[in-house]
Amino acid sequence: MKTMSCRQVGGACDKEFHANSFKEIAEMSKQHGMEMFQKKDEAHLRAMSEMQELMKAPDAMKSWFENKKKEFDALPDD
Numbered sequence: 001m002k003t004m005s006c007r008q009v010g011g012a013c014d015k016e017f018h019a020n021s022f023k024e025i026a027e028m029s030k031q032h033g034m035e036m037f038q039k040k041d042e043a044h045l046r047a048m049s050e051m052q053e054l055m056k057a058p059d060a061m062k063s064w065f066e067n068k069k070k071e072f073d074a075l076p077d078d
Contacts, residue, residue, distance in 0.1 A: 002075045006032060009068060010051055012043035022072035026065075 002025075006015045009029045017028040036044035055061050 001078045002072060003078055004072060004075070008071070010047060010064075012036075012041070012047040018078065022069040025072060026068075 001018055001020055003016050003018050004022075004025050005011075006013045006017070006029060009017070009025060011029060011033065015032060017025045017032070019025045019028065033044060033048060037048065054064055
């Protein structure tokens with residue numbers, strides 16, 4: 001199991017996500033993002049806006065995802 005923070009996966013806070021794969025971390029981050037969106041959290045809304053810009057360029061989004069997965073893979077196990 002490994003740990004990444006919201007900020008490490010493109011978010012805006014230090015909430016930690018614990019999972020065995022980056023795919024699981026990404027899903028937890030997405031759920032957290034939706035919660036913060038509903039709360040209209042300003043910092044998270046800015047981070048989401050930046051992510052939406054990235055998603056407009058499929059190659060950039062793919063590269064981002066691959067880099068984050070490598071970062072996850074390089075982390076020590078908890």
